[in-house]
Amino acid sequence: MTESNIFTQYMQKRNVIVKNKKILQSSYIPDKLPHRMDKINEIVEIIAPSLNKDKPSNILVIGKTGTGKTAVMSYIGKELRKADVEQKNCSYIYVNCEVVDTPYGILYNISNQIITDPSKRIPFTGWSLDKIFSELSDYIDKEDKIFIIVLDEIDRSFQKNGDDIFYYLTTINEVLQNSRVSIIGITNNAKFTEFLSPKIKSRLGEEKVIFPPYNVNQLRDILYERAKDAFDEGVLDDEVIPYCAALSAQEMGDARRALDLLRMSADLAERNGDVLITAAHVKSAKNKIELDAVSEVIKTLTIQSKTVLMSVIKNTEDGMSTMTTGDVYSTYKTICDAISQSVLTQRRVAGLISELDMLGIVHARVKSFGRAGRTKEIELNTPKEIISMIKSDEVFKDLDSYKPQKQTTLM
DNA sequence: CGTCCACTGGAATCAAGGGTCT
DNA sequence: AGACCCTTGATTCCAGTGGACG
Numbered sequence: 006m007t008e009s010n011i012f013t014q015y016m017q018k019r020n021v022i023v024k025n026k027k028i029l030q031s032s033y034i035p036d037k038l039p040h041r042m043d044k045i046n047e048i049v050e051i052i053a054p055s056l057n058k059d060k061p062s063n064i065l066v067i068g069k070t071g072t073g074k075t076a077v078m079s080y081i082g083k084e085l086r087k088a089d090v091e092q093k094n095c096s097y098i099y100v101n102c103e104v105v106d107t108p109y110g111i112l113y114n115i116s117n118q119i120i121t122d123p124s125k126r127i128p129f130t131g132w133s134l135d136k137i138f139s140e141l142s143d144y145i146d147k148e149d150k151i152f153i154i155v156l157d158e159i160d161r162s163f164q165k166n167g168d169d170i171f172y173y174l175t176t177i178n179e180v181l182q183n184s185r186v187s188i189i190g191i192t193n194n195a196k197f198t199e200f201l202s203p204k205i206k207s208r209l210g211e212e213k214v215i216f217p218p219y220n221v222n223q224l225r226d227i228l229y230e231r232a233k234d235a236f237d238e239g240v241l242d243d244e245v246i247p248y249c250a251a252l253s254a255q256e257m258g259d260a261r262r263a264l265d266l267l268r269m270s271a272d273l274a275e276r277n278g279d280v281l282i283t284a285a286h287v288k289s290a291k292n293k294i295e296l297d298a299v300s301e302v303i304k305t306l307t308i309q310s311k312t313v314l315m316s317v318i319k320n321t322e323d324g325m326s327t328m329t330t331g332d333v334y335s336t337y338k339t340i341c342d343a344i345s346q347s348v349l350t351q352r353r354v355a356g357l358i359s360e361l362d363m364l365g366i367v368h369a370r371v372k373s374f375g376r377a378g379r380t381k382e383i384e385l386n387t388p389k390e391i392i393s394m395i396k397s398d399e400v401f402k403d404l405d406s407y408k409p410q411k412q413t414t415l416m
Numbered sequence: 417c418g419t420c421c422a423c424t425g426g427a428a429t430c431a432a433g434g435g436t437c438t
Numbered sequence: 439a440g441a442c443c444c445t446t447g448a449t450t451c452c453a454g455t456g457g458a459c460g
Contacts (some may be wrong), residue, residue: 109444131436133443307447330423353448355424371424375458378422419460430449437442 009165016236022275022282029268031071031261034079039230040072040223042275042371044216048081051212055095056088056367060185061276063175063209067195068216071259074191077216078155085153087120095151102162108170112137115154138173142180159190160197168205206333218258224250226269227260236271242283249287266290299391302364308325308400309349312340313357315401317367318392321385329380330355344401366391 027033037378038045052061068074082097089095100114109130116127116137127137145152154174156162162170177186190209198206219227228246246267253263269290274282306314316336320328334351341348349357358381362369368384385392 107445130434130445131443136443182420309447321422350446350449351423352450356448359424371456373423373456373458374421375456376419376421376460377458379456380423417460419458420455421458422455424453424455426453427457428449428451428452431449432446434445434450438440 021217022240022280023235023271025235025236026268026271028065028231029264029271031076031201031264034083035229035231038073038076038080039220039226040184041077041216044073044214045077045081047214048077048189049084051214052081052085052189054155055153055187056092058094058151060151060178061153061187062211063187064189064212065198065210066189066191066214066216067197068193069218069257069259070193071253071257071261071263072216072218073260074193074216075157077189078157078189082153082155095153096148097153097155099155099157101157103158106162106165108162108166108173109137110132111156111170111396112141116141116144118223119148134173138177142177145177145186146181147183152184152186153189155191157191158193159192160194163200164195168201169414171201171205171209175205179301208323215268219254220258221250221254223307224253224258224260224263228263231264232267240280240282242281244284245282245287247282251289252287262294265294283369284285296390299366299388300394302366303394308346309353310357310361311355311395311400312344312346313337313400314361314366314395316340317358317383317385318387318395319359327382327384329382330358331380333358333383340401356379378412 009282023029028035042236044267048064051064054061066078068073077191079099082099085095085097089120097121098115098118098416100111100118102111105111105114112134113127113129119141120126127140156174159171162174171188171190174186174188183240188209198210201209225246228249232246241307249263249266249270252266253259256262266287273290273293274280277286279286303311303314313333316333317328319340320332320336325332330351334354337354340346358367361367366387368386369381371379372382387395
C-alpha cells in the first residue's frame with residue numbers, strides 16, 4: 006500500500022472519463038489525417054526521390070495555423086523513416102524555428118540531430134556561425150545521404166534575423182561532395198516570400214504546397230476521429246463536437262484550437278466530477294483557453310514591458326480611454342521612479358508599445374492630429390483578470406504606497 | 417497649398433552576459 | 439587569462455509623415 010500524500014485525495018476523487026488523453030493533444034500524430042491525404046500525396050511525390058538518393062526539390066508549405074502543416078510533416082517524416090529503414094538513404098530533420106529562433110540555435114539544433122557522438126556535440130553557445138556551419142557540412146557530407154530538413158515556422162526566424170541562415174542552408178549543397186540537402190520550409194504567412202531576397206526566394210520555393218483552412222464539416226470529422234479513441238462511449242454529449250467545430254471554424258478553421266477546446270472541456274468536466282461533457286463545458290473551456298493564452302504572454306514580458314503596460318492601465322483607470330505615446334511615457338516615468346527602475350528613452354518605449362500591440366494586449370493605431378503632431382492612439386485591450394494579474398505582480402508592489410509628488414522633480 | 421508638430425520606422429551601434437578555445 | 443563569438447535589450451541618429459491649421 007502506498008502512503009497517502011497531498012495528491013491522494015485528488016487521485017481518488019478524479020473520475021477519469023478520458024481514456025487516452027494523449028490523443029487529444031494537438032501534438033499527437035494520429036494514424037489517419039482526415040482531409041489531408043491529397044496534401045500528403047502531393048508532398049510525398051516531391052520527396053520520394055530521396056529514397057533513391059536523388060535530391061528532391063525544396064518545398065515551401067504555406068497555410069494558416071492549425072491547418073495540419075506540422076502534423077502532415079511529422080506524419081510524412083515517420084513514414085519516410087519506415088520506408089528507408091533498410092537502405093538508409095535519407096535523414097529527416099525537424100526544427101521548430103519558433104522555439105529556437107536564432108541562427109545559431111537553428112544550426113545548433115540541426116547539427117546535434119545529425120551528430121550522434123556525444124563528445125562531438127556542438128556547444129549551445131560560444132562558437133562562430135562559420136565554424137558550426139563548416140562542422141555541420143562535414144558531418145552531413147560524411148553521412149553520404151539525402152537530408153531533408155524541415156524548418157517549421159520559418160517566418161519567425163526570418164522576422165528577427167533576416168534570411169542569412171536560409172542562405173547558408175540553401176547554398177550548402179555547393180560545398181557538399183556526397184550528400185545533398187533539401188529544405189522544407191513551413192510558414193503560416195503567405196506573404197513571407199515577398200521579403201526574401203530573390204535568390205533565396207527562388208531556391209526555397211521551388212515547390213509550393215498550400216494548405217487551405219478546414220471548414221466546419223472537416224473539423225467535425227477530425228474531432229470525431231480523435232474522440233473515437235480518446236473517450237469511452239457515452240461521455241460526450243451529442244452537441245459537443247459540432248459546437249467545438251463551429252467555434253473553431255469561426256477562427257479560420259484552426260484544428261489545433263478545436264482539439265484544445267475538446268481537451269480542455271474534458272478536463273473541466275473531470276475536475277468538476279461530471280460524467281457527461283456538455284456544451285457548457287466547452288463554453289467555459291473557451292474562456293479559459295483565451296485567458297491562459299494572454300496570461301502566458303504576460304508572464305514572458307520583460308519588466309520594462311510590464312511597466313509600460315502598467316502605465317497604460319493606470320492611465321485608463323484615471324479616465325483616459327485612449328491616450329498618446331506621450332501620455333504613456335510620462336506616466337511610465339513616474340512609475341519607474343516609484344519602483345526605482347531605470348528609465349528608457351521615449352523611442353524605446355514607443356517600440357515597446359508597438360510590441361504590446363502586436364501581442365494584442367493593447368490597441369495602437371498611428372493617428373495624425375495634424376499640426377498637433379502624429380502619435381499612436383493607444384487603448385487598453387485586456388480582460389479584467391489579466392489587469393489584476395499585472396497589478397499584483399511583485400514588481401509593482403511598491404507602487405500602491407507611492408504618492409506622486411506634484412511637479413517637484415524636474416529633469 | 418505649404419508648414420510643421422510629435423512622433424514613427426529603420427539602421428547602426430553599444431554593452432552586458434552567456435559561452436568556447438587556446 | 440585573454441581573445442572571440444553570438445544574443446538581447448537599449449541607445450542614438452536620422453529621415454520621413456498625415457493632416458489640421460494658417
